[in-house]
Amino acid sequence: MKKTNVHHRKFKLLYVGKIIRVMKITAFLLLIAFVQVSAKSYSQMTKLKLNYHNVRLSVLLDDIEKSSDYRFFYDSRAVDLSTTVSVNSQNSDLKEILDQVLGSSLTYEMVNNNIIVIKSKKTDIEGVSVFQQSLSVSGRVTDSSGQVLPGVTVVVKGIAVQGTITGANGEYLLTNVPSDATLQFSFIGMKNQEVPVLNRSRIDVKLAEETIGIEEVVAIGYGVQKKKLVTGATGQVKGDDIVKMNTTNPLQAMQGQTPGVSISSTSGQPGSDMKVTIRGLGTVGSSSPLYLIDGIGGDISTLNPADIESIDVLKDAASAAIYGAQAANGVVLITTKKGKEGKAKISFDAYYGVQSVAHTVKLLDAEQYKVIMDEQEVNSGNAPYDWGSLTSIYDKDGNLNNTDWIDTMLDDNAATESYAFGVSGGSSVSTYAVSLGYMNQEGVVGGKDVSYYERYNFRTNADQTLFKDILKTGEQVSFVYKQNNGIQVGNQYNNSLRSAFNSSPLTPVYSDNNPYGTPYNDTSNSDWNNTEGNPYGLMMTNNNNENKNATFSGNVYAELQPLRNLKIKTVFGSVYGSSEYRSFTPLYHFSIYSYNDTRTSVSQNMSHSLSMTWTNTASYDYTLNDHVFNALIGMEAYRYSGTYVSASQADLKEGFDDWEHAWVNNGTVSSTDDGLGASGYPYDKGRSVSYFGRLGWNWKETYMVNATLRADGSSKFARENRFGYFPSVSAGWNISNENFMKNTRNWLSFLKIRASWGQVGNQNIDNYQYLAPIKNSTTYYLFGTTSGSDAQSSYWGAYPSRLANEDVSWETSEQTDIGLDARLLHGRLGLNADFYIKETKDWLVKAPILATAGTGAPYINGGSVKNTGFELALDWNDNIGKDFSYSIGVNGAYNKNKVGEIPTDDGIIHGSTNQLYDNSTEFYRAENGHPIGYFWGYQTDGIFQNKEQVASWNADDKHGILQADAQPGDVIYVDQDHNGTIDDNDKIDLGNGMPDFTYGFNISVDYKGFDFSLNANGMAGNKIVQSYRAQTNIYSNYTTAILERWHGEGTSNRMPRVTRTNYNWQFSDLFIHDADFLRISTITLGYDFVKLINCRVIGKARLYAQVQNAFTFTKYDGMDPEIGYGTDSWVSGVDVGYYPRPHTILFGVNIEL
């Protein structure tokens, strides 16, 4: 077990006052299952090479432990290991050696393959019998999953010497136990348990795991480390906790679990991406963390949650620095489940649920809409509408149409289901874990026909031990196939839901006027508004597309251990991805703008890509007295390539002109003008080569120092700038190990402080950015008198589309972290706190250049942002009586984001325009001294209430009015610079979409087979810009918020009067909403029937019910306050019609055999 850096540990049975030495390999394998361990098994045939002369027996046993996986247990009172022995074995097995060294007074028993109990021949293990009224007690000890536990210490409480250890089958036997005694069961990693004997002769015990033990190991770069010795800031979420959340995307399950890791959805559509920000946004470029699945880059969102053993997040630079140029935004290490030695374990998990929308937005109904439309006209000096003269707003019976478009778009009965099947197990030479998963989620907008996500997962992990201790190999293979279809969820022009906000309630959803035989109403001949169309009809008709993706990934490794402390490992990993897309545009007609009368068309594309990573590492452990050193050196090479091909056709043959037959072969056109098209190109190749090393030291596990260095070479940069160097150093001090802390140990069992510093990089830009490319596509100028693309095809031109910047290189993130970990009150209370300063500089940014440069801006290194934050996590685990156990975890993180220096003369990176509605202006930007992506607009100061107020407002020439012809009811914009005009200089920082504070908590309770848990997460301090209405379209519907409008003096001092123009809707704080929220993300109640069934074969038979997205406490009036969406990657919280995440009620089952 050296490879895991887990050393044997001595612990005391306090009441006995004796030391029993325990090497806990078995326990370790059983309990600390997330460690990437390949269990070696030592049969008694294992040959050992030993050459000792006159050493103490304890030394010999110690060394055997260190060089093998044999572990010795003994009762130090009965066994004297101070005798000196000599042994010279070149090729003896343990049995021979022990027979030789134990002499006449000692004997041993092989409990498990590698656990050896040393006993005195005289006393044997029953201990001293002093009681008369006594009985023999036997029983079996298992863990919570029913696995037997060998090596558990069982003692009679209060009687010093009476005790035993469970055997390989978990059975124990104690004789001469007083009938009124209490048995104490203890085992590393498990909670101690006391059971009164009460005259029973058989007592079976199930030990509960310590929820968070400091003996756990966590994944670090290219290895694992004891949590106790970790000197960086990392956070871990266990696979079990992720599975319990029943999310399709593991990232969603991680919400609120790790302080400092902010996760929000970019859309509630099934299969949508999550936006993950670790310790604040550090760049205006790519800010996604690096995801490594068993060491190889991959897509976490498509992992089957049941395959995940654990997820470790490396938050500080020192932890991440060994990943160098890819780690500036943090690293997420995913470890998948491995098999364990023992009999096969079979698991089956399934759930089925129904989703709906938790909260909808109310738009004006028909009568309200009419009132507002009339008022809009009157306010603009026109007569109200003559509703009676219109015909298309009434149905056949003469009733006013009254369509709730939002309600029409939503599906309250969308299914979600998942089935996962797993088998794992192994023998002493090989272990395996195989799993199969299927999931399917339907969308709550439009339903399954237009929005769904379906996925198949298959995975095999296996490890083999070859040549005994010398060589190990293993392989992991995973296949993911996913298929999805979705409605448009992008900006205002590519957003199916948004059009529902802008359609009047006066048109019906269905009618028989559609020219193409669909049942949806066509508004082309509407006498109310022939431009508004039919958002539902369009979504259902013109949403024929599907994505299919298959990803095959795998890695094989071989680990050679030529010396007992040296390991050389080589890993070859590969990810092959292929994708396919097909779409079909039918003929349709919904308004004079929204139609396709010309020809049906089909488009297909396919691509595939292959990435390969080869990693070689060598690690060496070295102990000198109490100094423990470990060193790692390694190299990694990476390459990526791929191909893309697409084709399009049009005017599909009759009978073949529907979605089912929409394949390029069925098209009939022969010119590009008519829709014939093809393209194909290779993906830009990516290559990188890296070298890295780590050196660790600790002294008695009390003082720890780690240092790493990585050199990365990337094909993305010019030759001279290819290599970047990323150092880190970190240190920790386990104060609780110090003598002066002795007095506090009764309440403070563990206390560590740590500090770290490091630099990491970001190289996420496209290839060839250091060159000036010659663009030769879309550069046509047609000479002659014919038109069209056929005519122009020979007239393609070329020009340099970007300035060259040979100097472009890595973005660098430098972070200092100070942290504290503690366990208090007998381990029941855990506390972690971190303070950090993270400065990201030399952004890879396409800083705007002067237009006079005449071409595209190159990527440059410039710009910086500082994130400062504090994270705190507390957990409490306890039980009341033996049946009731509970735990509570609370965590929170505060982050402050401040841009330091934008590399342009004006110090601003501008946001996009036309985002809130047509022709709307810039409303967010990154600017020196403000958070990245802050909302930039006017402050308002209420509403003009009367003509006198308007007239006198700017009397002093210091209170400008934006509206050319302001009237009572118009918005008062604040003239910040008091110069008598309202212009850009009066726009200020109105907040931003990033939370100041993120938090989460979870509660879990177990009682006699029942389990209950609750998870919650929340954000505070973030703002949402809400813009549902196309303010330049006078017929657009309003939300019911407009009912609070100004319509006479004193009626409102916030919501302006309605007008035909948008001049009260220039970007201001009227668009800004507080988005603080607390979401109860899951509530689960389950019961394990295993006790009722009482069948040995079944380890678990749990049924449960769960509510996801159960309640959301927020003041925000949109459908969902958690909006990661923004036009650019560096802005979030923009709600232009957001696909909400569903509210789900589901039922599930977990079976283990």
Place this chain on the structure above:
Amino acid sequence: MNNIKPKDMNKLKNILTLGLSVLLLFSCSENFLDVESKTESNTETFYKTEKDAWRALIGCYDGWQCTVSNGGFAFYVASEVMSDECFGGVGHADGYGYQAVDRFDISISPSDLNMFETTWSSYYAGVYRCNELIAHEEQVEWESSHALYMGECRAIRAILYFDMVRFWGNIPLFTEPVNENKEQSDPKEVYKVIFDDLQYAVDSIPSDAYPKSDAANNDGHITQAAAKALMARAYLYYTGYYGEEPEGVSKAGVLQGLEDVIAFGEYSLIPQFKNLWPAASSSWSKEGSGYVQTNTYAGDGNAETVLAQKFNYTQDYNGNNDGNEWLVMMGIRSFVAVPYGYGWGACTVNPEILKNFGTGDTRESASVVDLEGEGITAMDGFDKNSKLQQREYTGYTVKKYTPMAEWRKDDDGNWSQVNAVVGLGEGDFQTSQYQNFVVMRYADVLLMAAELGSSNAKKYLNDVRRRAYTDAEGNLSSSYSEIEATKENILKERMLEFAFEGQRYWDLLRQGIDVAANAIAISNYSVLNGGNAGTVTITASKVKETEGLSQIPNNQITLSDYVLKQNTGW
């Protein structure tokens, strides 16, 4: 307990050596990291062959095209809005940017600080492409087309700078492809480059490089004649606006250039004025249950076209920018009335200007749409969908440049009016418009020659005028009479001949800012805004304050850290 034994040490050494060799396997990996694009070349590999130069030249033409197809507030549209021919117009609920331009008064729409940013960027992008080709001229291994290609390239640069320097007046001048934060140049230096480039084009492009007989294949190229005519236009503008003679360019030389073009015989006035314009030369009549079009359009590349900026309907949202993006602005607001297509209603026509057309002058009806006179106001839905949506409605819109519509029969045999671009390319009425912009007509060559004092001045003037008074049957109107070639007559004729062709504003401005200001100023002129009575007032002082120049995009000024200076009045 873990002391390494000597034997182990040796083993360790061996292993470390082996390990390091593995690690170093890639240290000779510099080549491993070398990758190159298979679909794009770069500046290190381009500009080598004459074929490269030809592609680069098309790139320059495309750059010129992009000054329109990139969208934004186009030079042409701004020229019309600023002139006395049109108001700003656009939708009733739209921003007031067009009004600010029309009134020369940014206080009407103070937040419109960057109206011309796309325009500015697109012009400099075009200049950059020319500069790159010019900078690599020596590097190209030329075969036979050296002078021709470079002549066209230089002419494009001249056209771009001529538009820019007229529009903004004070612009940074770049004749090399560099990224520098430069101060604005003295306009005189800009004109020096314009005249040099045009002279270079005149000297380099053979006169017979692109004969009219092959217009079907070569229309759109800048010819020697076009360069000569542009030279005259630049000369007239420079001398008029700045009141001084340009260095190295003589009036006589410029005039001689025009006389050469006239004598060349390649160009002529087409017989009927209306046939120059797609909309004016198209009419539809009902025949049985359907409709039939009569089309007398003279066609692209006709004998009168000296230079046209070409557009195509292939514009899409995938980066193809080929369309006439300003055309949609000129269309009737939100309404289709064959042969006029759907548009945004910018540049509503100032009816005052129409009073200048004499009886029998065919140019009036070829130039403007009379909404009432042509029966459009009586059409179903016009009031609600168009008139009430329109700002500064005057009853007249521009006809020379307008989106088109046509009658079409659907599969069920029903006829309906649809935008003509439907079914072409992307078929989007906003981007697929493809009417070419005629930069230089032969009529202009004649009138400039007359203005510059040609001995045939009177003939040239009256040739143009006579054609205007010739009706569809070829009969000369009885109202026609010859006029003298006085400067006043010539300028008035230009107003009528080139109405709505983007010339008027510059013709005014080159008569001096006072003349221009007084012509443009208008007081309380009645229009309809969203169906309500409204007025237009443009004060001469505002025009004068700006010197007729336009707003420089504020984003560029701040980005330059105020090295760029805003024009006065903005």
